[in-house]
Amino acid sequence: xxEALEGKAYACDVSDPAAIKRAFAQVREDLGDVDxxxxxxxxxxxxxxEEVPDEAFEKGWQINVRGLLQSTRxxxxxxxxxxxxxxxxxxxxxxxxxxxxTAAFAQAKAAQRSLAQSFARQLGPEGIHVAVxxxxxxxxxxxxxxxxxxxxxxxxxxTVYHLATQPxxxxxxxxxxxxxKEDW
Amino acid sequence: xxEALEGKAYACDVSDPAAIKRAFAQVREDLGDVDxxxxxxxxxxxxxxEEVPDEAFEKGWQINVRGLLQSTRxxxxxxxxxxxxxxxxxxxxxxxxxxxxTAAFAQAKAAQRSLAQSFARQLGPEGIHVAVxxxxxxxxxxxxxxxxxxxxxxxxxxTVYHLATQPxxxxxxxxxxxxxKEDW
Amino acid sequence: xxEALEGKAYACDVSDPAAIKRAFAQVREDLGDVDxxxxxxxxxxxxxxEEVPDEAFEKGWQINVRGLLQSTRxxxxxxxxxxxxxxxxxxxxxxxxxxxxTAAFAQAKAAQRSLAQSFARQLGPEGIHVAVxxxxxxxxxxxxxxxxxxxxxxxxxxTVYHLATQPxxxxxxxxxxxxxKEDW
Amino acid sequence: xxEALEGKAYACDVSDPAAIKRAFAQVREDLGDVDxxxxxxxxxxxxxxEEVPDEAFEKGWQINVRGLLQSTRxxxxxxxxxxxxxxxxxxxxxxxxxxxxTAAFAQAKAAQRSLAQSFARQLGPEGIHVAVxxxxxxxxxxxxxxxxxxxxxxxxxxTVYHLATQPxxxxxxxxxxxxxKEDW
Numbered sequence: 001x002x003e004a005l006e007g008k009a010y011a012c013d014v015s016d017p018a019a020i021k022r023a024f025a026q027v028r029e030d031l032g033d034v035d036x037x038x039x040x041x042x043x044x045x046x047x048x049x050e051e052v053p054d055e056a057f058e059k060g061w062q063i064n065v066r067g068l069l070q071s072t073r074x075x076x077x078x079x080x081x082x083x084x085x086x087x088x089x090x091x092x093x094x095x096x097x098x099x100x101x102t103a104a105f106a107q108a109k110a111a112q113r114s115l116a117q118s119f120a121r122q123l124g125p126e127g128i129h130v131a132v133x134x135x136x137x138x139x140x141x142x143x144x145x146x147x148x149x150x151x152x153x154x155x156x157x158x159t160v161y162h163l164a165t166q167p168x169x170x171x172x173x174x175x176x177x178x179x180x181k182e183d184w
Numbered sequence: 185x186x187e188a189l190e191g192k193a194y195a196c197d198v199s200d201p202a203a204i205k206r207a208f209a210q211v212r213e214d215l216g217d218v219d220x221x222x223x224x225x226x227x228x229x230x231x232x233x234e235e236v237p238d239e240a241f242e243k244g245w246q247i248n249v250r251g252l253l254q255s256t257r258x259x260x261x262x263x264x265x266x267x268x269x270x271x272x273x274x275x276x277x278x279x280x281x282x283x284x285x286t287a288a289f290a291q292a293k294a295a296q297r298s299l300a301q302s303f304a305r306q307l308g309p310e311g312i313h314v315a316v317x318x319x320x321x322x323x324x325x326x327x328x329x330x331x332x333x334x335x336x337x338x339x340x341x342x343t344v345y346h347l348a349t350q351p352x353x354x355x356x357x358x359x360x361x362x363x364x365k366e367d368w
Numbered sequence: 369x370x371e372a373l374e375g376k377a378y379a380c381d382v383s384d385p386a387a388i389k390r391a392f393a394q395v396r397e398d399l400g401d402v403d404x405x406x407x408x409x410x411x412x413x414x415x416x417x418e419e420v421p422d423e424a425f426e427k428g429w430q431i432n433v434r435g436l437l438q439s440t441r442x443x444x445x446x447x448x449x450x451x452x453x454x455x456x457x458x459x460x461x462x463x464x465x466x467x468x469x470t471a472a473f474a475q476a477k478a479a480q481r482s483l484a485q486s487f488a489r490q491l492g493p494e495g496i497h498v499a500v501x502x503x504x505x506x507x508x509x510x511x512x513x514x515x516x517x518x519x520x521x522x523x524x525x526x527t528v529y530h531l532a533t534q535p536x537x538x539x540x541x542x543x544x545x546x547x548x549k550e551d552w
Numbered sequence: 553x554x555e556a557l558e559g560k561a562y563a564c565d566v567s568d569p570a571a572i573k574r575a576f577a578q579v580r581e582d583l584g585d586v587d588x589x590x591x592x593x594x595x596x597x598x599x600x601x602e603e604v605p606d607e608a609f610e611k612g613w614q615i616n617v618r619g620l621l622q623s624t625r626x627x628x629x630x631x632x633x634x635x636x637x638x639x640x641x642x643x644x645x646x647x648x649x650x651x652x653x654t655a656a657f658a659q660a661k662a663a664q665r666s667l668a669q670s671f672a673r674q675l676g677p678e679g680i681h682v683a684v685x686x687x688x689x690x691x692x693x694x695x696x697x698x699x700x701x702x703x704x705x706x707x708x709x710x711t712v713y714h715l716a717t718q719p720x721x722x723x724x725x726x727x728x729x730x731x732x733k734e735d736w
Contacts, residue, residue, distance in 0.1 A: 049257075050257075054201070054254065057250065057253060061295070065291055066238060070238065073233075073234075100302055103299060103303070103306075106299075106301075110297065110298035111291040111292065112291070113294065114281070114290045114291045115233075115282060115287060115291040116282070121284050121736065124732045125735075146720050152721040155718070155721045155722035166710065168732040169703050169731050170704065170707035170708045170710070170730070170731070171729065171732050172728055173728055173730070174726075174728060177718075177722040177723065178723060178725070179720070180681065181676070181677050308549070309549050313548065328537075336535065336537040339535040343530070352547070352548040353518065353519050353523045353548070354519050356527065357546070358542075359542070359543040360540055360542060361534075362539060363537050363539070367489075416674060417624070418628075422618060425617070429663070433613070433659055440601070465669060466667060466670035467670060468674035471671070474666045474667075474669075475617055475667040475670070476663065478663050479666075480659070481662065482659045485651075486650035486659070487601065490601070
C-alpha cells in the first residue's frame, strides 16, 4: 500500500436520507457503481442516559443503522448483478456491550452490528462480502509509532483492506483490532 | 402464583412519546409510583431487508429502544429515591444475532439489549435491578401442556417473577428461556 | 425456603474417577437415584501461565470438566427413564473469558460451560434440564447483608433453586448472578 | 504469496509432552528461535457424550489445550527478549458453542480459545501477538474453486498470514473465516 492513490471525497450527512441519495448518485455519475463500501460513519453522544436527550439516541441510530441500511440499498443491486462486492462496517467495543457512559452510542452500534450480520448472512451466498471491524481502543494518528498505545489509522486500514480482498472461500464476518498495549 | 391477582390495563402505543407520558401519568395517579417495570413491548416487521421499508426499521427501533428509554425515564426517579426497583425487558433470540428475515427486528432487539445493559451497569449500584429475558422459541398459550414445544406465557412469567424478586446480592442481568424440545 | 431441610454430605474428590463412582454408589444406596445434580465443584490455581505448572491446568480440567462428565454419567440413566431431572453447573466470569491471572482456571471453566451446553442441547428434549449459573463477583457469607457488595450463598441458591424447578416449557440454559454493586 | 517457499516438517504428537520438547529442540537447532507459532493441531472425537469415552475427552484437551500451553512455553522466552512474535491458533465453530455431537471436541476448543485469550491479554503488552482464527465450515482443497462452498486451505492461510504480519497498533485477537455460501 505504498503507492500513491488518488481519491475523491463527497460530503454527506448520513443522518439525512436525501443527502445519502445525492451522494451516491454523484459517485455513480463520476466513478460508476460502487464495488466496495466502507461504512465508517460512526458517531454518538456520550454521557449517562439522563444527560443525553432522546434526540441523540435517535441521531445515533440514524447515523449508524439507517445510514448503513440506506447506503446498502444504494450499492447492492450492481453488486448483486456482478455477484461481487464488499461492505465493511466500522464497529467499536460498544458494538458488543453497553456501559453507562455509552448508552446512546452503544445501542446504535449494537443495532448496526446486528444489521450487518443480517446482511452478511443474506448477501454472502450472492457473492457480496459483509464484515464488521470492532475497533477497540483510542484511534491516534499515522504520525505515531504505535508504541504509545493508540491505533494508527493506516494500520486499521491494513485489516480493512485485507477483508475487502479476502478470497470468497474464507470470508470473515467479524474481526477486532486493538493496540498491543490495550488492557481489555 | 395460584392466588387471584387483580390488574389494570392501560393502552399505550410505545412508539408515541406522548402516549407513554400519558400512560405513566395515569398509572401514577391511579396506583402511585412504579416499582417494577416489565417492558414487554416487542414488535418488528419480518422479511428480507429489501422487502421491509426504512420506516419499519425505524418503528422497530422506536418500539424496542426509544420506548424503553422513555419508559425508564418515567419510572426511574422514584426508584432512585427508594433505592429499589426492577426493570425487566423481554428480549428474543434476535437480541443476540441478525438473520436475513429478522433484519429489521434484530437490529432493534440488539439495540434494546445494549441499552438495558447500560442501564443495568448504571442503576444496579443505585439499587435498581435491570434484566433481560431472552425468549428463544415460539410462545404458545397457557392451555398447552408444554409438551408440544412452545413456551407457556405463565412459565415465562415464573422466570420474570423470579428476576423481579431476586435478592440484591445476586442479581441476574441476562437469562434465556426456551422450550425443552427446542433445537438451538 | 425457610423450613429446616436435612441433608447428607458425601466427601468426594472429583478429580478422582474412582471417588466419583464410590460417592454416587453410596448416594444411590442411601437415597435412591439422583433427581437434581448441582455440580458446584469449581477449583483452579490462579497465576500467570508461567507461574502455574502444567499439572494445575490439568487438575483444573479434571475437576471442572471430567468430573462433570463422570458425574453426569452416574445420574443420567435414571433421569432418562423418568424423562425428568436437572443438572445445574456453577460457572464463573472466567467461563466467559480468559485473563492473565486466570489462565488455568478460565480454560477449565470455558470447557465446562461448553460441555454443559452440549449436554443441554442433547438432554433437553429428553426432559433433563441442564443449566449454567455464571457467578460474577466475590462470594461472601449469609451473615452479610448484601450491602457490602459480595454474593450471599443463600441468594445464589435462590436462583439455583428457581432453575431446578422451572417448568419445562421455559427452561434457562445460562443465567448470571452478581452483586448489585458489582462493576462489570 | 506466489513465490515458492521452502519448509521443513517435524513430526510431533502434541498430546505427548516429551514429543513437544523434542520437536522444538530440533527446530531451534535447525532454524533458530521460533518467531511465529501457528498452532493448528486440532483434533477431537465426534459423537454423543455416551458414545465417546472419558479418554477421548482428555485426549482432546491434551491436543488442543495442553499442547498449546507447552508449545507456548517452548517459544515464549525468545519472543519476550525480542519483544516480538506471533502465536496464531486455529479455532473452530466448536470453540464458541457445544453441540451434542461435538461434546468432546467443543469442550477442548472452548478451553483452547480461553487459554489463547489469557495469553493474548498477558503477552500483547510484551509485543507478542496471540490470535485465534475461528474456522466455520468444511475445509476442502486448493484444487477447488471455492464456488462449491468449502474453505480452500490457502485462502485460510491468507488470513493467518495477515494476522501474523499485522502492525502492532492494530492487532486482532479473534477473526472468523467461512465460505461465502455457508449457512450460519
